[in-house]
Amino acid sequence: METKKVAFYTLGCKLNFSETSAIGRQFEERGFRKVPFEDAADIYVINTCSVTDHADRKCRKVVKEALKHNPEAFVTIVGCYAQLKPQEIAEIPGVHAVLGAAEKFQLVDILAGFEKPAPGQPGQVYASPIAEATEFHAAHSYGDRTRTFLKVQDGCDYSCSFCTIPLARGKSRSHSVQSVVERVEQLAATGVKEIVLTGVNLGDFGLQGPDRERKEDFYDLVQALDEVEGISRFRISSCEPNLLTDDIIRFVARSKRFMPHFHIPLQSGSDKILGLMRRRYRRQLYADRVALIKQVMPHACIGVDVIVGFPGETEADFLETYQFLNELDVSYLHVFPYSERENTLAPSLPGRVQDRHRHERTTQLRGLSEKKKRFFYEQHVGQETQVLFEDDVTNGQMEGFTPNYIRVAAKYDPLLVGELKALRLTAVNAQNLMEAEEMGIEVFHH
Template sequence: MMTPETVAFYTLGCKLNFSETSALARQFAERGCQKVAFEAGADLYVINTCSVTDHADRKCRKVVQQALRRNPAAFVAIVGCYAQLKPQEIARIPGVGAVLGAAEKFRLAELLTTLERPAAGQPGAVLASPIAAATEFHAAHSLGERTRTFLKVQDGCDYSCSFCTIPLARGASRSGSVASVVARARALAETGVKEIVLTGVNLGDFGLQGPERQRLETFTHLVQSLDETTDIQRFRISSCEPNLLTDEVVRLVAGSRRFMPHFHLPLQSGSDKILGLMRRRYRRQLYADRVALIKDLMPHACIGVDVIVGFPGETEADFLDTYQFLNELPISYLHVFPYSERPDTLAPSLPGRVPERVRSARTTQLRSLSEKKKRFFYEQHTGLETEVLFEDDVTNGLMAGFTPNYIRVQAKYDPLLVGELKPLRLTGVSAAGVMEAEEIGLLV
């Protein structure tokens, strides 16, 4: 039986994965198992995997190898999206002791007590039910890793985008209740947390609850309740589908003192043809309307955009449609991804495969556009007096923090500033692409 005294974690992928890793760490702490740094040579290594990023298999294997270098006798458990999609494949990676699927991962601490270390040359144990069994919502939040806390309020997705494996890896959409999220936010406020980022797989679909997944509440209800009934100073909304970010939610944020003027809206393509092939639930005009409303109500709002280039069928004209669309929109930065084939999705079977070199070239062009957009957005705010929440993120004697509208600000390290809101005047963009600032009347 596996009864570890120390445990180390490694997380691949999104903010949601980080919040879930933190929840697993707290479960082990409650059982008296000490969390240690990855390099410390733990008894147990837990690797939380992702299926969205490229080369999931290679990354998983490398982290397993590095864990066993730290402690050849360690037990290695794999959880996360990739573990649900390819459990048998992962179990055959040398050194893996167990693979847990979406319905089992939050029982990891309990299930480990029933497992034996596999014999040399044998695969690890596989505890992975079909994804239909993942029906329960498990609350999670990150704490301690950063000043900002990622609070999971929703999981799973009912959409069927032709490029995405997330519904296969995480199951159907499900949520906590507004009351439970508010209670957790209040508890976090009591620990000194100043900023919470609301996270989920399909955040705007919040409200499906219980075994029958009835829509008992909406994302609007959640935003309004958190704004009115908690003491958290800053909330941010992580990625939200443009068709689910309603006008009502935008107006609530615009009138709120707690919700920051910062939105992340996945676009994926500026071509209606490609959006159709992707099975997205909106077209570019709806996206443009959302951006226009945000900037009309909050001219200083930061808007981030996800884009996929090189999707099957994307011609040069389609890509230029996307480029021109983004160039004309008052957005702040881009997250650009070259299309990557995913097993068990529809997209790889579509005609018009785009060569890798073309995908790479288009990625480079949009990332260059992103840098221009970001610098322009930053420069527009030179001279602005605002508040910066500093993080424990120190490089070469400098620390970083963020304004309400997500401008990254750099200042000389001062331990008293970590986790504090500091009034500053933004003075200009540095050569490194971050904003510099000064105290009102005194250079930081």
């Protein structure tokens, strides 16, 4: 019997990519062959996102592309958007099955024979209420032996007024510290050098008893992972400022394996807007976290998430955010214009910001981000550091990262892939990439 081919497409965050990888391995264990999306596969699995804009349009477009590659293929949709709008997605022409949050990791069992609905019928929907998504399914990305994204936490118990994630992924849950350590040891045995810890609300990691009383927390996990031999680097992907405790920051500063790199969502530099967003901190706490990081790790890289144009954000509120960020010792910004989400509180708030103003504010903060990043890079020119090179090659160039997440470009050399190389940082080029040299020999290709 001919081996069936399966292809995947992932929209959204690194967590989604790690889950797509996990589902892909399930298919391979059952004898399917994984092929690139642009190949003619028998089955296409599209993992969707509810956070990025135009989820419906993107989903339709990817379905259309899949059916161009093979009009006879079976198309199934999973992910956050699939949990939020299963019936709507099932009506998209060419979609044969939609699986919700609790079902996506049983996809191969649920769909078994991959039989299509009768012509003219909508896709089959397998999506239980989000309250039933109570199991934690471990996942990690693979294919890049250098760096792996490891999911250690899922779901969120917070109720920010702009966010649909709790509706799409359910309550916060995770496995034990011991089970994560065992997974990391398995990854180390495959040659992985760097692991990025990911989750929906990563800092909320912790094994909980039946009464949801916490027995372990994120600090316990960080301490345990620091002892795992065979992994050179760990990174903490994104952690809420109220959960990134002083203990964690001070531990990373003296750690053997955790990199001096933090990504801390801010969302607004205005206390008024943070209140409307229902965030669990105010700007002073954020400033205190940044100050402590820079005190104990002056070279640390700090990334910031910001939303502009939230309902009620006046020009004065935006300027307050701009000024706050301008004065803050951070390294780069991820800026998002606010966009309305159904079933959230924010769209009902007064003071809708015109799209034009959202766009202008986004542009201003992205400009500030470029300046911040260049300044951060330039501070490190002349320093000697370790660069871990990745296996992505573009136009004869490869890239690697320093411990504090400075992106370094070099001429492609197969011997450098997955290697930690001692280099001297020499200059920041026009593309905002760092150039470097090794023992007086330049490795960057002009």
